[in-house]
Amino acid sequence: MNKTVxxxxxxxxxxxxxxxxxxxxxxxxxxxxxxxxxxxxxxxxFWAGLEWFEEMLESERMWAALxxxxxxxxxxxxxxxxxxxxxxxxxxxxxxxxxxxLVLMSLPLLIPWNVxxxxxxxxxxxxxxxxxxxxxxxxxxxxxxxxxxxxxxTVIVMDVWHWTSLVALLAYAGLQSIPDAYYQAAxxxxxxxxxxxxxxxxxKMAGVLMIAILLRFMDSFMIYTEPFVxxxxxxxxxxxxxxxxxxxxxxxxxxxxxAAAFSIMYFLVILLISWxxxxxxxxxxxxxxx
Amino acid sequence: xxDTTTSAPGAASIPGRVTDAPVAARRKLPIKGSAVVMxxxxxxxxxxxxxxxxxSLKTNAEILGSLTLWPRDLTFANYETILTDPSxxxxxxxxxxxxxxxxxxTLTVALPAAYAFSRYHFMGDKHLFFWLLTNRMAPPAVFAxxxxxxxxxxxxxxxxxxxxxxxCLFNVPLAVWILxxxxxGVPKEIDETAYIDGYSxxxxxxxxxxxxxxxxxxxxxxxxxxxxxxxxxxSRTLTSxxxxxxAATMTRTQGASGIDWGVLAAAGVLTIxxxxxxxxxxxxxxxxxxxxxxx
Amino acid sequence: xxxxxxxxxxxxYSPNPSGPEDYALKQLDHDWVxxxxxxxxxxxxxxxxxxxxxxxxxxxxxxxxxxxDGKDVTHAPTAQRNIAxxxxxxxxxxxxxxxxxxxxxxxxxxxxxSYIAQRVQEIAGMIGMEDVLDRKAxxxxxxxxxxxxxxxxxxxxxxxxxxxxxxxxxxxxxxKWELRTQLKSLHQQFGHTMIYVTHDQTEALTFAxxxxxxxxGRVVQMxxxxxxxxxxxxxxxxxxxxxxxxxxxxxxVEGDRAVIDGHEIALGQGFGRPSGKVELGVRPEFTRxxxxxxxxxxxxxxxxxxRHKIVRAEVLGRPVNVILPEGEAIxxxxxxxxxxxxxxxxxxxxxxxxxxxxxxxxxxA
Numbered sequence: 001m002n003k004t005v006x007x008x009x010x011x012x013x014x015x016x017x018x019x020x021x022x023x024x025x026x027x028x029x030x031x032x033x034x035x036x037x038x039x040x041x042x043x044x045x046f047w048a049g050l051e052w053f054e055e056m057l058e059s060e061r062m063w064a065a066l067x068x069x070x071x072x073x074x075x076x077x078x079x080x081x082x083x084x085x086x087x088x089x090x091x092x093x094x095x096x097x098x099x100x101x102l103v104l105m106s107l108p109l110l111i112p113w114n115v116x117x118x119x120x121x122x123x124x125x126x127x128x129x130x131x132x133x134x135x136x137x138x139x140x141x142x143x144x145x146x147x148x149x150x151x152x153x154t155v156i157v158m159d160v161w162h163w164t165s166l167v168a169l170l171a172y173a174g175l176q177s178i179p180d181a182y183y184q185a186a187x188x189x190x191x192x193x194x195x196x197x198x199x200x201x202x203x204k205m206a207g208v209l210m211i212a213i214l215l216r217f218m219d220s221f222m223i224y225t226e227p228f229v230x231x232x233x234x235x236x237x238x239x240x241x242x243x244x245x246x247x248x249x250x251x252x253x254x255x256x257x258x259a260a261a262f263s264i265m266y267f268l269v270i271l272l273i274s275w276x277x278x279x280x281x282x283x284x285x286x287x288x289x290x
Numbered sequence: 291x292x293d294t295t296t297s298a299p300g301a302a303s304i305p306g307r308v309t310d311a312p313v314a315a316r317r318k319l320p321i322k323g324s325a326v327v328m329x330x331x332x333x334x335x336x337x338x339x340x341x342x343x344x345x346s347l348k349t350n351a352e353i354l355g356s357l358t359l360w361p362r363d364l365t366f367a368n369y370e371t372i373l374t375d376p377s378x379x380x381x382x383x384x385x386x387x388x389x390x391x392x393x394x395x396t397l398t399v400a401l402p403a404a405y406a407f408s409r410y411h412f413m414g415d416k417h418l419f420f421w422l423l424t425n426r427m428a429p430p431a432v433f434a435x436x437x438x439x440x441x442x443x444x445x446x447x448x449x450x451x452x453x454x455x456x457x458c459l460f461n462v463p464l465a466v467w468i469l470x471x472x473x474x475g476v477p478k479e480i481d482e483t484a485y486i487d488g489y490s491x492x493x494x495x496x497x498x499x500x501x502x503x504x505x506x507x508x509x510x511x512x513x514x515x516x517x518x519x520x521x522x523x524x525s526r527t528l529t530s531x532x533x534x535x536x537a538a539t540m541t542r543t544q545g546a547s548g549i550d551w552g553v554l555a556a557a558g559v560l561t562i563x564x565x566x567x568x569x570x571x572x573x574x575x576x577x578x579x580x581x582x583x584x585x
Numbered sequence: 586x587x588x589x590x591x592x593x594x595x596x597x598y599s600p601n602p603s604g605p606e607d608y609a610l611k612q613l614d615h616d617w618v619x620x621x622x623x624x625x626x627x628x629x630x631x632x633x634x635x636x637x638x639x640x641x642x643x644x645x646x647x648x649x650x651x652x653x654d655g656k657d658v659t660h661a662p663t664a665q666r667n668i669a670x671x672x673x674x675x676x677x678x679x680x681x682x683x684x685x686x687x688x689x690x691x692x693x694x695x696x697x698x699s700y701i702a703q704r705v706q707e708i709a710g711m712i713g714m715e716d717v718l719d720r721k722a723x724x725x726x727x728x729x730x731x732x733x734x735x736x737x738x739x740x741x742x743x744x745x746x747x748x749x750x751x752x753x754x755x756x757x758x759x760x761k762w763e764l765r766t767q768l769k770s771l772h773q774q775f776g777h778t779m780i781y782v783t784h785d786q787t788e789a790l791t792f793a794x795x796x797x798x799x800x801x802g803r804v805v806q807m808x809x810x811x812x813x814x815x816x817x818x819x820x821x822x823x824x825x826x827x828x829x830x831x832x833x834x835x836x837x838v839e840g841d842r843a844v845i846d847g848h849e850i851a852l853g854q855g856f857g858r859p860s861g862k863v864e865l866g867v868r869p870e871f872t873r874x875x876x877x878x879x880x881x882x883x884x885x886x887x888x889x890x891x892r893h894k895i896v897r898a899e900v901l902g903r904p905v906n907v908i909l910p911e912g913e914a915i916x917x918x919x920x921x922x923x924x925x926x927x928x929x930x931x932x933x934x935x936x937x938x939x940x941x942x943x944x945x946x947x948x949x950a
Contacts, residue, residue: 012406015399027436090324110565185676222429243431263432
């Protein structure tokens with residue numbers, strides 16, 4: 001759409017600006033402030049320069065959390081995106097069963113995150129949980145509070161359970177926008193099922209899939225509540241993702257300086273990766289509009 | 291076959307008569323592969339939820355005794371505990387209050403902004419839009435502590451509005467983005483026609499424009515509700531008693547005598563109910579809504 | 586290429602049709618002769634697209650059979666029928682280049698690379714897209730996309746039939762003419778059986794050898810454009826084809842006389858005593874303005890459309906159109922309209938009654 005230049009449009013944006021400035025810029029400045037100062041209590045602060053940043057960059061703990069975080073986001077994206085597409089392709093196109101599937105699939109999305117954690121915490125327990133009990137009964141040594149692999153498996157399956165539907169619903173919306181004529185033309189052209197997916201369905205889903213990847217990346221990268229409830233970051237530090245580590249540092253140990261430096265770097269990493277996604281996405285929007 | 295050719299034009303002009311019994315439906319495979327896939331997927335989604343529901347209807351003795359697939363000793367006592375104790379159910383009320391406030395604030399500020407982004411070029415618009423989106427990417431963990439200090443310093447700690455404002459951090463950018471997508475789909479000519487017809491901007495916006503993007507508003511409201519309702523880290527950090535969300539109240543079940551599993555499960559089930567109700571009301575718009583106006 | 590036979594065919598979209606009104610396509614027996622170009626003409630929702638989709642196999646008819654050269658293909662999937670179809674809105678594979686788009690139907694059928702290359706080049710020449718062959722289909726104009734769809738339909742030489750479902754809806758008017766002419770010359774060159782669905786009579790009449798007119802789920806007439814013009818089998822055909830359409834007036838008919846509101850008209854032929862709702866149909870081309878010897882008329886309006894004038898008149902309270910040939914002025918004393926007997930058709934309940942030479946008795950069915 002060709003937009004007109006109108007500087008007065010700023011007035012329409014002003015409320016958002018004020019609100020977001022209040023709830024983003026002021027806190028962010030606080031963080032920056034902490035990140036360059038040191039405190040020995042009593043509200044006395046000393047200029048510390050980039051000391052905390054240097055410390056954090058050399059901190060094995062942070063690097064470990066970052067790699068853990070990247071691994072987690074990569075794994076859940078690798079599972080949820082294809083699985084979501086696959087589910088969307090198998091959903092009924094219309095009628096009662098379509099609504100039925102939509103309603104049930106949306107359900108996990110609206111459960112408070114700590115309840116999601118609680119559900120899986122219970123479900124996976126060997127004594128009172130169906131999953132844990134069953135795995136134990138068939139002879140698998142499963143204990144997410146003791147075993148590294150069990151903890152990771154639980155956290156990943158929980159995230160897949162929680163969020164695959166979002167990907168599926170987005171993909172489904174993309175599929176719904178394909179006119180019947182495309183499928184009919186494909187039949188007439190004797191296209192294989194794979195070709196229909198590759199040349200009709202996937203291109204039409206590309207836009208919403210980018211949204212799905214962006215949302216899933218951002219949210220998985222900030223994940224805190226669910227794994228914290230289930231594993232508390234353990235066993236050891238094996239499921240201590242960036243947010244969990246940050247909260248431990250800031251609210252648990254009250255190491256404000258390092259935590260602030262950590263925060264800023266954390267935020268920058270998300271921004272950087274999201275910016276790449278965003279650029280790719282807007283370029284795709286532009287191509288569609290051409 | 292050849293004789294039909296000659297008679298075709300005439301024969302065709304006999305008013306249609308229709309044989310009563312249509313050929314019976316063919317190719318009715320007993321079970322389709324896609325139904326199996328969906329069945330398995332939904333089973334995967336529902337089992338943990340069923341387990342929670344199942345536990346919420348059991349006594350603690352049964353829960354801890356032996357694994358039963360359904361409540362042998364059906365009891366609603368767990369729900370009774372929650373619904374009769376103000377310290378429990380006020381958690382629900384608190385959550386609903388700040389979620390509602392958040393949705394209202396989010397829509398009020400996001401609508402004009404989205405309109406500006408969808409219709410006009412102005413200085414710094416692209417940067418501003420991206421900067422807004424970056425706030426959606428801000429990890430709540432980063433903001434928890436500064437928020438705590440900020441809201442404490444302005445005497446808003448432990449109030450509903452504090453949580454509602456805090457949640458605006460990620461909901462407003464998302465709402466602006468969603469609404470912008472829907473508004474872009476409305477042709478600009480509509481605005482121009484309205485102005486020519488003598489509508490003022492506010493009147494045009496409310497009377498003509500809003501109804502056109504009603505589904506977009508619904509979607510934005512749905513997402514704002516969703517992310518505000520499910521968030522815990524910020525809402526827990528910013529409250530202690532008066533505005534404490536239900537999700538945080540749940541940790542109370544950890545008493546001296548161990549965890550009260552039945553009540554915990556019942557509280558969990560009850561936190562799912564509002565979301566389920568919202569979904570039920572928007573079920574016909576879910577598919578379109580999730581496309582966020584961008585398909 | 587093949588002859589396509591529809592045998593006792595009918596289709597309903599509802600699973601348990603209870604009456605004729607549930608049928609999108611009412612019972613139909615019809616042969617599409619090999620190598621002819623047909624136009625399926627009718628208003629929106631008359632069942633033409635349903636019929637087309639049944640032929641191409643995208644729909645399974647709820648009753649009857651379809652035969653290609655005598656072979657039953659009613660339940661054969663689309664791919665096996667070896668037909669090509671072009672849709673109303675352009676269907677192109679966005680992520681492919683124009684070349685890949687055109688090659689797609691051949692590649693899927695495992696044609697040789699050298700053959701595909703040569704064939705794609707030929708088709709690109711026909712639709713005039715040689716210079717954009719290596720562009721992505723995405724971002725092309727609707728015209729260009731539709732040309733690609735046409736090209737994909739024609740790329741296979743061995744198709745049994747080429748089906749077009751209002752393919753020129755999205756095309757610019759001047760391009761429409763060009764594409765239609767191209768289609769017609771392709772038809773003459775290669776002799777494919779072509780079925781062309783449209784609601785535009787000009788398109789139908791200029792494209793097809795035979796025009797099939799559909800109305801309310803049934804075929805009301807099939808014939809050459811001239812037959813449709815001179816002897817519309819149904820008042821709908823008379824009304825739908827022609828510009829303006831046929832004048833239809835309610836009348837009582839007995840033998841070779843018709844009476845409209847007490848005014849008698851000589852028909853020149855006997856029609857017996859048709860039953861039901863009887864109407865007299867006469868095209869504006871066979872209607873004249875006269876001083877006397879016709880029906881009293883008043884002129885409402887005259888439209889000059891260049892080659893001729895259309896006179897909008899009112900006869901006994903009913904609108905009647907008259908076409909005045911080029912150069913002819915409206916007679917100063919014109920107070921009546923008269924119908925040329927050779928252009929008059931009589932309809933009973935909408936259907937044309939064949940004239941009978943002499944027998945005065947017996948009602949026509």
